Amino acid sequence: MADYVRKNAWGDNGTFNNPDLLWYAKGVRVMQSRALNEENSWWFFAAIHGEYLDGGRFPWAEIPSPPPVPRSPRPSQSVQEKYWNQCQHQSWYFPPWHRGYLIAIETHLRKEIIALGGPTDWALPYWNYLGPGNQNRMPPAFAEHTLPDGTSNPLFVEARYGPDQDRNIYIPEGDITNKCQDAEFYTGDGMDAGYGGFETGFWHGGKYSSGKLEANPHNLVHTLVGGSRGVMSYPGSAALDPIFYLHHCNIDRMWADWNADGNKNPTKLNWLNGPAAVGEREFVMPNPDKSPWVFTPREMTNMAELDYRYDEREATSVAKGFDAFTLRMNKLGIAVPEGDLPTMRSKIEKASEVVGVSKGKHQLVGNKLAVSVKMDTTSWKNVSKSLRSASLANIPDQVFLEIENVKGTEDGNILTISVNGKSAGKISLFGLLDASERDGHHGGSGLTFVVNITHIIDDLHLNNNLDVSSLDVDITPMRAINEEHTISIGRMSIHRE
Numbered sequence: 001m002a003d004y005v006r007k008n009a010w011g012d013n014g015t016f017n018n019p020d021l022l023w024y025a026k027g028v029r030v031m032q033s034r035a036l037n038e039e040n041s042w043w044f045f046a047a048i049h050g051e052y053l054d055g056g057r058f059p060w061a062e063i064p065s066p067p068p069v070p071r072s073p074r075p076s077q078s079v080q081e082k083y084w085n086q087c088q089h090q091s092w093y094f095p096p097w098h099r100g101y102l103i104a105i106e107t108h109l110r111k112e113i114i115a116l117g118g119p120t121d122w123a124l125p126y127w128n129y130l131g132p133g134n135q136n137r138m139p140p141a142f143a144e145h146t147l148p149d150g151t152s153n154p155l156f157v158e159a160r161y162g163p164d165q166d167r168n169i170y171i172p173e174g175d176i177t178n179k180c181q182d183a184e185f186y187t188g189d190g191m192d193a194g195y196g197g198f199e200t201g202f203w204h205g206g207k208y209s210s211g212k213l214e215a216n217p218h219n220l221v222h223t224l225v226g227g228s229r230g231v232m233s234y235p236g237s238a239a240l241d242p243i244f245y246l247h248h249c250n251i252d253r254m255w256a257d258w259n260a261d262g263n264k265n266p267t268k269l270n271w272l273n274g275p276a277a278v279g280e281r282e283f284v285m286p287n288p289d290k291s292p293w294v295f296t297p298r299e300m301t302n303m304a305e306l307d308y309r310y311d312e313r314e315a316t317s318v319a320k321g322f323d324a325f326t327l328r329m330n331k332l333g334i335a336v337p338e339g340d341l342p343t344m345r346s347k348i349e350k351a352s353e354v355v356g357v358s359k360g361k362h363q364l365v366g367n368k369l370a371v372s373v374k375m376d377t378t379s380w381k382n383v384s385k386s387l388r389s390a391s392l393a394n395i396p397d398q399v400f401l402e403i404e405n406v407k408g409t410e411d412g413n414i415l416t417i418s419v420n421g422k423s424a425g426k427i428s429l430f431g432l433l434d435a436s437e438r439d440g441h442h443g444g445s446g447l448t449f450v451v452n453i454t455h456i457i458d459d460l461h462l463n464n465n466l467d468v469s470s471l472d473v474d475i476t477p478m479r480a481i482n483e484e485h486t487i488s489i490g491r492m493s494i495h496r497e
Helices: 019-032 042-049 077-083 094-115 212-226 243-260 324-331 377-388 432-436 454-462
Strands: 004-006 283-286 292-295 308-310 353-357 362-364 369-375 399-406 414-419 422-428 447-452 470-477 487-489 491-496
Touching: 019 042, 019 094, 042 077, 042 094, 077 283, 094 212, 094 243, 094 283, 212 243, 212 414, 212 422, 243 308, 324 454, 353 377, 362 369, 369 377, 369 491, 377 454, 377 491, 399 414, 399 454, 422 447, 422 454
Parallel strands: 004 308
Antiparallel strands: 283 292, 353 369, 353 491, 362 487, 369 470, 399 447, 399 487, 399 491, 414 422, 414 470
């Protein structure tokens, strides 16, 4: 059995002294030399994730070279319908579909690398932007215009850099985290999207809130790399950039480590067997011999059977034995005994209740949107009551802010959410364009975001400031939004659970 080891791209300082990066560049060059309609071409594989060949706000025709992005010749309509536009976003299939996608292109690249005289055990490297030192910076090999032999560097993509993007790409410390690794369950439940997302069918993105792994770091990294109008900021162009696959290898590594820490994947048959089992599209990739490889999430869960592993482990963000539940209880003055700690998942069996709703629709333009969410007096008092009577036997409510039907024409932005002046987190607009298109995959329903604001509500309670008639929600974009690209928001609501 083969043993393919995916290694850190920052080996040998992330330069072409790292043989994994040098051979990656050579394999990418071969795949880029092929036509769009060839199933072993770089362009065909990008379209498997998503494509904008015809019109839209960010068509492939407007993507600057190098490298030149082809729009023809196209495969037959039946081939397009079989393979293209498969990526699973805002879906519980997000982790397993992308794992299969990585394995597929890795197999194609390895075949080309071996043909060029490269190592037979080559594997995709990963970019651990959460690692120590300068690993939050894009490996330098991707910014070089040439390879060591003086030929053009296929890992350099001009369209990676939108008009407002710094050429020295890095992920600011604090903008992304590995807190998703603390999630106790995979499937979304109530207002909590879980680690992997809410239960869906075949879902190309939009409507549902992203799972924790997808929301942060995945979505945020896409936007931080692509910025305004860079290819990584849009699902239908992201896989044109070679850094895409290193980003997704890191996401895949995090899922592998979440499982290695004892966390379980879904056991429902409609997850294990995939959407094809209920009559929807199958997950399928072209093999190097051009035969189809159909896979299911069940087949993506055993790393040993998939013949690859990672060289480093991703530690959980909270020390083992001192989980998020314990931290919250201690903050509220409740001691949690050592040993078999109770968890939020096992204790909470409550239905979600809306306790506050904003009025009308909202428009985000310029540098800030301020919205007052009016609370329902009776329902809101239940939150206060749950905190006053909090104990290990009476777990207090969690509180969530839901931002629905977010629509717009530019993905490349990040919104900072604050409630009553305190930070509730950041959300990326990755996928906004696709989710907003009326003739798109899901009829223009837009994106929905759910932000856990429990820590803010706990602070209000501890400061005796929970008796309020409304909560003030501020939304601040990373880049000011001009009137041409105004973002609309359906409503904002507060939920207790």
